[in-house]
Amino acid sequence: MAVIAVTRERRSGETRVAAVPETVKKLIGAGFTVVVETGAGTAASYPDADYEAAGATLAKTAKDVLAKADILFKVRGPEADELAVLKPGTIVVATLNPYQDKATLDGLAKAGATAFAMEFVPRITRAQVMDVLSSQANLAGYRAVIEGAEAYGKAMPMMMTAAGTVAAAKVFIMGVGVAGLQAIATARRLGAVVTATDVRPATKEQVESLGAKFLAVEDEEFRNAQTVGGYAKEMSAEYQAKQAELISSHIAKQDMVITTALIPGHPAPRLVNAAQVASMKPGxxxxxxxxxQGGNVEGAKLGEVAVTRNGVKILGIPNLPGRIAADASALYARNLFAFSGLFLDKEGQFAPDYEDEILKAALVTQGGAVVHPNLKG
Incomplete structure (x- = not known):
């Protein structure tokens, strides 16, 4: 039966792992053989012994793990030492950041890998269990509020004490996708007064269902601002100006702002400018x-906490799901386990059907070339 390899993540700061003991056991039950690199799960609190107990074989180096691999599971794209020992035709399944990380795609093509970018899994009903963007964004939205609350330095809920009342924090969520909705729910659970905005009209009801107040310029462009795939469209300069005017006065009154807006294949849209940052209260x-992907906030710096002259902290923390590595790995691993089922035929034999709509949509390299239509040229 096909061999699935799981190697240690080599990208700086990446703490997640692409398979956990629970999914290793399920993969073996489905007929796969699983080989795991020693230490692959350590940063996510999954020790080698747990992988062995689940039925995996441990190997000390990437070369040993990949020697007989038919499939490689990764969180991020493989690095040079892994690409160097990949057998031509090896199936690689990972989040490949395909629009930004051209070097990894070229490396995969040069290695002859058949690579699938999990970001390209289509948003259809049968693929929901494979949706890594949603599973990881959910945790990112939660963690964003936790990180923000730690940096805030004041209480989040209203507290009534004999010494007086502590006012509830005011939290504004910009962008109400999966991450934004979880951020709303988390901030509400912590007792904050929450408002939210998004360019997609369908989100208004979702925001209000979580007990937050919705804020947006609700004109004709707003009513048509959602793609068939459920993503936000990039808005016109005119709309952005009107929206900025509406939210500028709102931002000035907020204790915390969380921005979550992303558009696949494009730099992150600018949601908060320097003047709006300067209008906020110290702390x-x-x-x-x-x-x-470039950030939504003017002045945000990747990997840093930028403190403005007026004492506003801008958190540019990368890989928020990696700060909840155990849960993020478990969810991601379940996504990959579901995806692996597409490599099996009705009899349970290893026979990938590359005409399957999900595999076809996610395929990025094959036969020595980058093959995805959105990535050519």
């Missing part, structure tokens, strides 16, 4: 979830 916090 206020902004958390920019889009920092790895």
């Amino acid at each position: 206020s916090v902004i958390v920019d979830l889009a920092i790895e």
